[in-house]
């Protein structure tokens with residue numbers, strides 16, 4: 313299983329790398345349209361999907377546990393969002409940024425063990441799997457929203473039909489709804505497994521912070537005075553908060569905290 | 573903006589403020605107050621303050637005391653606020669602020685929802701948002717009820733033992749406790765057979781394991797956090813009735829209205845005062861349950877293995893060992909409101925999503941933007 317995983321994982325990384333290369337070469341030479349960068353990315357996505365299915369079958373559960381699988385899943389959503397924007401809004405100029413984010417997630421994933429491990433009783437529940445899957449899908453979409461925010465702040469054109477506002481809106485909106493489900497599933501799981509749907513553990517508290525933060529963003533995203541650069545800043549800060557909740561807390565409290 | 577208009581509230585008319593009379597000014601001021609209270613911007617400002625307070629407070633609390641979270645989770649929130657927070661002041665200041673901000677946010681949400689019912693025009697699309705808001709209000713109400721009325725307790729039970737859970741009006745009995753091991757022999761889970769008694773008759777029973785607690789109504793018994801095997805009783809030779817077996821929750825009649833029972837045990841390596849484990853605290857009581865005498869018997873070097881208790885000679889025989897677990901019992905009267913609120917909130921997000929995609933009748937695609 314580990315060799316199949318490594319092969320498919322590496323292939324998807326290579327395809328995404330090729331996609332980036334094709335984009336920059338076509339951009340520089342203008343010999344071919346930039347949109348052909350989408351095809352290697354589709355091949356990468358195919359590898360990721362096959363890997364997901366194989367691991368799902370091998371482990372008999374949705375493969376979203378551990379560093380490797382969660383980052384794979386995050387990258388999958390980033391690529392799906394990038395491809396959707398490319399096909400729907402011709403956002404080929406935004407494409408390399410999203411592919412770059414997916415590559416970063418996959419490189420980070422490579423640091424985790426690739427073996428398929430059985431679920432321990434504490435996480436052997438659909439609630440946990442839904443919780444993790446929706447969280448990481450949301451993290452990916454919040455990342456995409458932040459990237460669109462950077463494009464808009466810098467005045468770069470991501471899509472020739474000026475769909476950037478629509479793209480940031482859609483990423484935040486779907487990300488928020490997925491994250492809401494993550495909170496619902498996580499709270500029910502905490503109630504059944506740990507004694508309460510609200511615990512004072514720091515990771516859970518920061519998830520609430522993230523949820524409330526994006527609730528706030530959702531309420532101002534369409535208001536006059538907010539949907540320009542303030543929304544871009546909110547999207548970028550939101551992703552920084554996401555990274556802190558996911559990575560920063562783990563690093564900050566690594567030494568002695570038993571509950572992270 | 574459409575949203576701005578929508579949230580102007582039922583008194584939202586500039587002309588009212590401008591008629592110059594005293595009552596006109598008052599109405600104008602009230603209209604302004606209503607506008608501010610029901611404005612999403614007010615909610616957003618409160619949300620940001622809430623996030624900053626919880627974010628900074630939670631990190632600072634950890635650095636003050638890394639066990640802070642574990643201790644806080646032992647109590648329902650209200651009890652913690654009453655008993656612990658005042659002692660920790662000013663380190664608990666951020667939690668007081670968090671409570672105030674939470675209530676303000678809920679007030680804003682409540683007013684906003686009332687405003688929606690008063691003003692709403694786009695019934696179909698807006699239903700998603702109002703379901704989310706109502707669901708959240710229910711979750712919060714459930715949390716407040718659970719914190720105010722709820723209770724949490726812990727009981728250590730050895731296999732066969734029955735104990736009262738004070739304050740909850742029930743007793744628990746541990747029928748059996750099996751430790752589940754991984755193929756490599758590591759303990760990974762426990763299976764506990766629990767009986768719950770109310771007024772001395774069995775009320776409910778079941779087998780519990782991780783993620784599958786025993787739930788009835790608003791009360792839950794969770795699998796043991798801590799378990800192991802150790803001394804739970806032993807054989808005691810008595811001068812009046814020969815050898816008797818003392819175990820958890822078991823008293824033995826010695827005749828003449830006197831009973832012998834177990835007051836507690838110390839495990840190997842444990843100490844309490846001058847008593848060294850392993851050993852048994854033996855109690856002699858009269859018919860009314862009043863203590864006549866007590867003694868600690870132990871085979872440990874330097875400890876007494878026999879004693880005289882109000883004329884009865886007691887001698888420690890073999891110690892018996894069995895499995896025990898530390899069980900948590902939680903009661904949360906608000907939890908069903910929270911669960912119904914969660915379902916409504918979840919449905920609301922689905923509805924809102926459908927509205928956003930333009931799937932709902934009469935709603936154009938992308939009307940969320």
Ligand code: HEM
Nearest residue numbers: 527530531575610611612615680681684701704708924940
């Ligand atoms: C915990 C608190 C809250 C949560 C989780 C929440 C969540 C939501 C969600 C999911 C939507 C649907 C978004 C859409 O379909 O576009 C929404 C819309 C809305 N909410 Fe809230 N909300 C909260 C508090 C509030 C408060 C306090 C107000 C008013 C002060 C408010 C006002 C609105 C308005 C006006 C809309 C519709 C307009 C829009 O889409 O921006 N919300 N809310």
